[in-house]
Amino acid sequence: MGADTRVDVAIQGIRLLDAPVARRAGAGPSDDGHVLLDGVGAAIPLNPRSPYTVSGGKLLLDGADTGMGVEAVARPRFYDLETADGVSYEKIARLHSSSVLATTVVQTCARYAESERCRFCAIEESLNAGATVAVKTPAQIAEVAKAAYELDGITQMVMTTGTSNGRDRGATHLARCVRAVREVLPDLPIQVQCEPPGDLQTIQDLYDAGARSIGIHVESLDEAARLAWMPGKGSVPMAEYKAAWAEAVRVFGWNQVSTYLLVGLGEDPDEMVRGAVELIEMGVYPFVVPFRPLAGTLATDVDGATAPDPRDVYKVTAQVSAALRAHGMLGADQAAGCAACGACSALGSCGSDEAAS
Numbered sequence: 408m409g410a411d412t413r414v415d416v417a418i419q420g421i422r423l424l425d426a427p428v429a430r431r432a433g434a435g436p437s438d439d440g441h442v443l444l445d446g447v448g449a450a451i452p453l454n455p456r457s458p459y460t461v462s463g464g465k466l467l468l469d470g471a472d473t474g475m476g477v478e479a480v481a482r483p484r485f486y487d488l489e490t491a492d493g494v495s496y497e498k499i500a501r502l503h504s505s506s507v508l509a510t511t512v513v514q515t516c517a518r519y520a521e522s523e524r525c526r527f528c529a530i531e532e533s534l535n536a537g538a539t540v541a542v543k544t545p546a547q548i549a550e551v552a553k554a555a556y557e558l559d560g561i562t563q564m565v566m567t568t569g570t571s572n573g574r575d576r577g578a579t580h581l582a583r584c585v586r587a588v589r590e591v592l593p594d595l596p597i598q599v600q601c602e603p604p605g606d607l608q609t610i611q612d613l614y615d616a617g618a619r620s621i622g623i624h625v626e627s628l629d630e631a632a633r634l635a636w637m638p639g640k641g642s643v644p645m646a647e648y649k650a651a652w653a654e655a656v657r658v659f660g661w662n663q664v665s666t667y668l669l670v671g672l673g674e675d676p677d678e679m680v681r682g683a684v685e686l687i688e689m690g691v692y693p694f695v696v697p698f699r700p701l702a703g704t705l706a707t708d709v710d711g712a713t714a715p716d717p718r719d720v721y722k723v724t725a726q727v728s729a730a731l732r733a734h735g736m737l738g739a740d741q742a743a744g745c746a747a748c749g750a751c752s753a754l755g756s757c758g759s760d761e762a763a764s
């Protein structure tokens with residue numbers, strides 16, 4: 408797959424009328440349709456104004472064949488089920504890409520006041536739209552995971568959470584949910600995603616519950632960008648992130664820890680690459696993703712933010728991909744999670760998962 412086309416389509420999106428598996432809002436950057444580009448899972452913005460269209464399973468740019476195949480991920484069968492008390496399984500967990508089950512265990516965030524909220528985040532919008540429930544119980548999540556495994560063959564699971572007011576920042580409920588899923592599916596790899604917990608013991612607790620990868624997502628390494636885009640989360644000192652990453656690498660292992668880095672928050676691309684290399688050197692996978700201006704977020708609705716320059720996205724993605732390769736750090740080696748899935752990043756199409764020569 409052409410890496411520059413993959414980057415460009417990740418930014419410009421696809422004019423696709425029918426994406427049976429899509430996420431319109433939710434935690435962090437979202438609003439995408441799940442497709443297979445040349446057979447590889449990709450989460451691509453659905454954009455009615457995109458120059459990319461699909462015809463006969465081919466990706467077209469301004470009507471011309473790009474040579475890339477496109478296939479929409481089919482609607483999973485577990486979406487048609489509901490719990491005994493009438494909650495649709497689709498409101499409890501969603502299919503991401505073709506084989507990842509993802510859930511936000513608590514769909515509210517203590518930082519959602521306008522003055523605190525991450526400006527690219529829409530975690531409570533899917534709740535307001537009635538597309539999900541505020542708190543998923545461990546039993547509900549386990550029930551849905553079992554069905555998704557049996558009916559649709561999911562191979563891994565991602566659990567994220569809105570941040571709570573407690574010292575654990577939401578990780579305790581995450582651990583309960585992991586434990587419940589592992590009781591019914593002992594071999595299903597699970598990644599958890601949370602802020603650095605105030606008490607680092609929580610990281611061990613998540614591992615002991617059965618999680619095998621962890622994402623502690625800083626989004627940007629640049630202090631000015633952190634405070635401008637994430638006034639609440641950006642007030643957590645970088646030292647706390649570094650301590651949490653180091654503890655997570657100790658507990659989960661080298662390359663079982665990851666963090667999102669969003670290109671397009673104003674961070675200097677060269678600085679971002681340098682920071683990503685430092686993360687790699689400490690055993691943390693930097694998952695590089697372009698910032699997406701989504702309806703329902705403050706970035707789009709208030710700030711009028713626009714998508715990043717594809718050249719910056721390509722440059723950072725290609726250089727981080729080369730650094731990952733040089734260090735032998737493969738997303739596919741993560742037990743579960745976004746680095747293992749790869750659909751939201753173009754790192755894979757830049758060759759990040761190819762063995763270094």
Ligand code: SF4
Nearest residue numbers: 503745748749750751
């Ligand atoms: S990379 Fe992460 S957020 Fe994106 S589709 Fe895969 S599991 Fe979901």
